[in-house]
Amino acid sequence: MNNEENKGTLPEDDVGRPDETTDIEDRINATLDKILDDDEDEFDDIQVDYEDPEDEEPDNEAPDEENREIRETEDDYEKTKVWTDSSEEADEEESEEVMEEEPEQEEEVPAVRSRHKSARPGPVIYVPMDELDQNSDVPPGTRAKKKTHKGLKIFGLVMLMIIVLGGCAYGGISYYFTDRFFEGTWINGVDCSQKTAYEVEQLMAEKLSEYSIEVSSRNIAAQTIRGEDIDYQYMSTGEILQLLKKQKPYEWIRGLYEQKSYTVSENVGYNKTLLQEQLKSLNCAQAENQVEPENAYVAFRDNQFVIVPETEGSKLNIKEAYKLLDAAVEANEASIDFSDNQDAYVSAEVTQDDPxxxxxxxxxxxxxxxxxxxxxxxxxxxxxxxxxxxxxxxxxxxxxxxxxxxxxxxxxxxxxxxxxxxxxxxxxxxxxxxxxxxxxxxxxxxxxxxxxxxxxxxxxxxxxxxxxxxxxxxxxxTANAYGVNDLGNTYIEVDLSEQHMYYYQDGVNIFESDFVSGNMSYADRQTHAGIFTLYYKKSPDVLRGGQKGTANYYEQPVQYWMPFDGGIGFHDADWRDEFGGDIYLTSGSHGCINLPPENAEVLYDLIQYDVPIVCFY
Missing domain, CATH: 3.10.20.800 (Ubiquitin-like (UB roll))
Structure with a gap:
């Protein structure tokens, strides 16, 4: 068996010894995990100039000894990686999904057995990590996935820290505004941003400490009453504190972009007696400056009657003027003009509008x-x-x-x-x-x-x-006619001297007769001269005269009775045989005009009530 064959196989007695293989795999896995998890950032910082051997042009045809040793080391590593990959197959399911997207490798890694190596340590060869990564069998997708996961974790930690720090800062600022007004808060024209209720009260008091009011009046130069002259001072009403309590501290951020203005009553205290004295000391209240008002009146001008308006005058009504001044001071007014209110002055009793x-x-x-x-x-x-x-x-x-x-x-x-x-x-x-x-x-x-x-x-x-x-x-x-001769043309003429009468109607004599008038021998029986009118007429009637029970009392029935002068009138006298002449001188009537009965009847029918009866001697 040659050396080539020995490199790709393992001795038969070494096959099936998982303890040694497992120990190697554990060490390799531990090394890789440490590199990937703990020192990834350090490796990323290392820059190595690496060129793919396949892309380089060899300087000479024969590789040197050193390159041969590197290749042998890489071959050993890849063989060992095959064992590692087979033992970690279940842990790299996720990497396999990524690897499926990449082109399949044409060459299969043959299943080989490791040959038995000597216990003598081999030479230590430095291999750059970038080169190791390129030559390793770790799928590129797995490596990118782990880097992305690591970056997300770091990003999440940073964001969490930002949120925690931001929440702490927001809570701290909210706590700060539990007893302070938000930014952009104005009360009665005073900027109260980040101020407590007490501080705002102090600002109010400071603002009012220099208070004064200018008093104007009719035809008199304005004068000033200073706050210190009437013991003027600010009095808290608690409204500012109530506004602060209504504020919700966690809404403090609204004050950065929203301005709010409030108005509260500026309650003040002052000495009213001193205020009265100040008013009485003003020039407008002095006697020499008081001008009484004048009533409106009707006057005849330019041939017609007109109303001359009243004059206002400048006499101050101290009681009403004080009421106005007191209200102005209490309302913290800077000025008051008595001329604007008629009640401040004594008014004319009669105005041009008086009914x-x-x-x-x-x-x-x-x-x-x-x-x-x-x-x-x-x-x-x-x-x-x-x-x-x-x-x-x-x-x-x-x-x-x-x-x-x-x-x-x-x-x-x-x-x-x-x-x-x-x-x-x-x-x-x-x-x-x-x-x-x-x-x-x-x-x-x-x-x-x-x-x-x-x-x-x-x-x-x-x-x-x-x-x-x-x-x-x-x-x-009334009379029958106008003018001096108001008798007109209709009248009854009674001539007492002639003892004859006439009745003229519209100037025409319609009746005449002799008569016997009152006895001239008795003063109380004489017929009166004058102009009379008929009272009434009655037929028949009984004439009575004198005092009853005495010798001169009489009762005389007549058929026609027409009185015109008290108890004197025309009537018939059937007891007389003669009328006219001078009978009246000694044997006249008691004052009446005695007529023959037939003439009395005619006159009774003719006489009217408004016809004048003219009697004369």
Whole structure:
């Protein structure tokens, strides 16, 4: 048997000795595991210039001794690797899957037996690891898989460490903000980032320590009240601490990109007595600077009535001004202007918007509009604004001084003047008798008489409402005609001297008769001269006179009774045989006009209530 054959076979007595083979395989596996698991990074750092012998061009045809020894060593290694591969077949299932993707090797490794070697150690040959890797039978996919697995483990460890460190940092910062405000937190315009509630309270107190308020007023330069003058100081309300408690520490990261602003009440304390004293010491509260307000009023200007507005004045209402100042100080206001609030000053009692003043203006304007024209037959007179305005009273400023009593008196006087001019009751008239005589008669019961009370009331109302009208005055008594001779053309003429009467209707004599009037021998029986009207008429009736139970008492039945002057009237007198003449001088009646019965009947049918009865001597 030659040496070539001995290299590829093992002695028959060595076959089937697993203890030696197993020991070699364990050592090889342990070496490889150590290299792959523990020193992989070191091997990766080693750079070896390695060239594939097959790619190199030999310098000479005969290999030297050293290369021969290397090849022999590689052959021995590969033979040993065959045994190792067969023993680790189950552990490299994963590598086989990767190897399936690579091209199959054309040459099979023959199953050989190791020949028995001498115990003498062979020469130690240095083989570069890269070369060893290339020459080894470890599948390339297995090697890459192990490297990738190792990198993932390292990456996972690094990421775990980062997460743990990040979590610790986040938790630490969250703990830091358990008693501090987040970044971007502002309270009442103060940056409270990373500050405790106490620190924020101190900032608030510091901000208010220099407090002052500027006080402005009408026509007076502004003055300043300093906080130290009224013991002004910050008082905590606990709102800042409540805001901090509502904050969730683990949300601290929101403060890095989100700003929040809060407003809390800045409760302050100060001495109110000192504040009152400061207010009273201001120039606007001094007596010499107080100007009383003036009321609005109605004035007659440019031929019309207008309202002159009130003036504000500068008299300070100390009580109301203090309330306003106190509220401003409590609200931490930097300034206050009393001019912005009417309550701070004494106001005019009458303003231009006052309803009573508006009514007065309307009434005054109506005075100038009012025009009342009175008619008295063919005569007339007019009352208008030119007269009415003179009834109003104005002061030296042209302000209307309204006095209703005075105004009403002017109206009453005007009505009285009308009555004096146009009333005919009680006046003496010139009368042309049928006999041709001119007589003068008067009457207290006949004629025109204005009802002055009623007319005054109506005229006052018309003036205030601006009425423009033409009318008669309100009369309490009227006559048949206007003018001095108000008898007209219809009347009854009773000529007592002639003892004869006439009834004229529209100037036509429709009735006449003799009569007997009152006995002139007795003063109390004489028929009265004057102008009268009929009271009523009655048929029949009983005339009674004198005092009952005395000698002068009488009762006289009549058929036609027509009274016109108290108990005096026209009636029939059937007990007389003669009428007219001078019978009345000594044998006249008790004052009545005695008529023949037939004439009395005619007159009873003709007489009207408003016909004047003119009696004269």
């Amino acid at each position: 009573a003043l508006q009514s007065a203006l309307e009434a005054c304007n109506n005075y100038t509009k009012a025009s009342i024209t009175y008619t008295f037959g063919d005569q007339s007179t007019t009352l208008d604004g030119n007269t009415i305005k003179d009834w109003l009273q104005f002061d030296e400023k042209g302000q209307l001084v309204w006095d209703d009593n005075s105004f009403q008196q002017h109206v009453a006087d005007y009505v009285a003047q009308l009555a004096a001019t146009y009333d005919t009751v009680g006046t003496e008239r010139e009368f042309q008798a049928t006999s041709g005589r001119t007589v003068y008669v008067s009457s207290s019961v006949y004629g025109w008489k204005i009802d002055q009370a009623a007319e005054t009331a109506q005229l006052s109302q018309e003036i205030q409402s601006g009425t423009q009208t033409t009318r008669e005055p309100v009369y309490s008594q």
